[in-house]
Amino acid sequence: METNQLVNTLKQKQVDVAFIRTLMPEKLDFEKIIIAQEFFTVCLNREHTLANRRKIELADLKDENFIMLAKNSLLYEPVINLCQKAGFEPKISFVSDRMSSIFQMVKSNQGVTILMHPQTKNSELSFVSLEPTSTSTLLFIRNKENHSKIENDFWNYLKQFEMPNRNN
Template sequence: MQNGARNSVELRQLQYFVKVAQKEHVTQAAEELHVAQSAVSRQIHQLEEELGINLFMQKGRNLQLTPVGQLFCKRVEGIMKDLDRAVAEIHEFLDPEQGEIRIGFPHSLGIHLIPSIVAEFKQRYPNVRFRFKQGMYPTLIRDVLSAEVDLAFVSPFPDREDHIQGDVMLTEELFAILPPNHPLAGEEEIKLEQLKEERFILFSKGYSLRPIVWHACLEAGFTPKIAFEGEETDTIRGLVAAGMGVSLLPEMALFQTNPLQPARVRISEPKVTRSIGLIHRADEKLPPVAQVFRSFLLNYFGLCQGQGEGKLPGQA
């Protein structure tokens, strides 16, 4: 690297470099940047001159990052992301009601809970924007740690996770769901062991509800026989309603979305629940608008009034 390169690299050069790296083509990058192709080429050439390295190599009609270019790009993308976030935080500090909240959540919360929360929050803060990311538990943890999101709902609430902190928002009961014509469908409550001979429809590995159901069955004295593994509550609920097996789902995943619905029965033994928490990075202060939303959520779930773990919308 040439002397002084660290001081002579310009922000525009980095912006153009990242765009070319993403598009692997100068013309396409120029079109997205709304500048002339020659301007992009000139900035990339100057950047390479200042760094004393080749960032790209020709591959057919496209450009490909060199190994050192890949290393540089990874660092620059992080810098640009931090810069964008810094600018956003300034605007949010000046007016928290004009910012953007980046929040992650699992699929099961997107059916009813997240829309209900956002709708009520938007009534109070209509100008706040949301950016949502759905994912499984490991993905949501990673998104929080990598600053892809500011806040994330996760279940179960992590017992120990470095650099993450948060609050348990609510504890939710899981119900047995059965085909409508099942012999136990009319019962008010059952013991889980009564389903030991049934075939279960479970979430695929990686989904947090799967180990909860699995461990509950083991606690009841049996290993569940798996008929099908799915990735969406609608699929599991629909297959149970069609008579393909039984399952356990949390209450908020049982809101009706189609005419074909399974029977819902409370489980008396063992009691099966899941905790739902709101997490954020422990070593960083939340952006002002995200802190406003977190305070809203603490109040929404009753934690600010010392009521303990929260309740679902509509519960007494």
């Protein structure tokens, strides 16, 4: 499920704990355990002329075809907004809700994609830091009250994965 759906199921008490990605964790009115923070990166075919750079300025991608996650994803609008702030409208050539399809399109040199830092290794793709970027936060959330013993035990177990120096 997308983040919005997960938050709604949690509010409706259909689930006890949710693992989500958000760009604004401070706006969530839940107990939180922050696991990680990630940044936007550019995913390109290894043979792309920008693939060996250490960092790419977003404006350098203005003439590229963009392969995007679906409009209902958490990342669609922030990517559009970043491009607009960099002075261009992205030329979107393909949209999918499946990362495997997006990666396949990039491998086939059909365009580039911007996504949160991936934890994947792929010899046909290159992942390069992006400037400017945005931060997303990966976290567990739950309602603030009325927890069962099992839920509390699970929550306490999850706390071992919390990012250091966070008080949530």
